């Protein structure tokens with residue numbers, strides 16, 4: 001097509017004020033307005049934040065008292081208080097659904 005080839009395409013960013021990269025603050029020539037390497041850096045930062053958060057949550061789980069997993073104890077699903085398995089109801093008023101021959105965990109689920 002001779003008509004098309006006679007026109008030189010003008011890059012879009014030459015007509016517009018150049019956007020500043022939100023990560024490093026420098027002028028960015030990419031259509032997204034952010035340097036590709038800066039976009040990667042920002043993604044890495046977010047991934048690191050999430051990873052740290054996950055690690056912190058994992059540590060919190062580890063810090064739970066070991067008595068919670070004892071076969072003679074169970075946690076109330078309402079107030080999270082640990083009760084002896086023989087207690088039929090919690091201090092908060094929650095009544096455990098216990099059946100003969102059913103383990104505390106299964107009894108709670110029912």
Ligand SMILES: [Zn+2]
Nearest residue numbers: 021024035038
């Ligand atoms: Zn940048």
Ligand SMILES: [Zn+2]
Nearest residue numbers: 076079090092
């Ligand atoms: Zn309770």
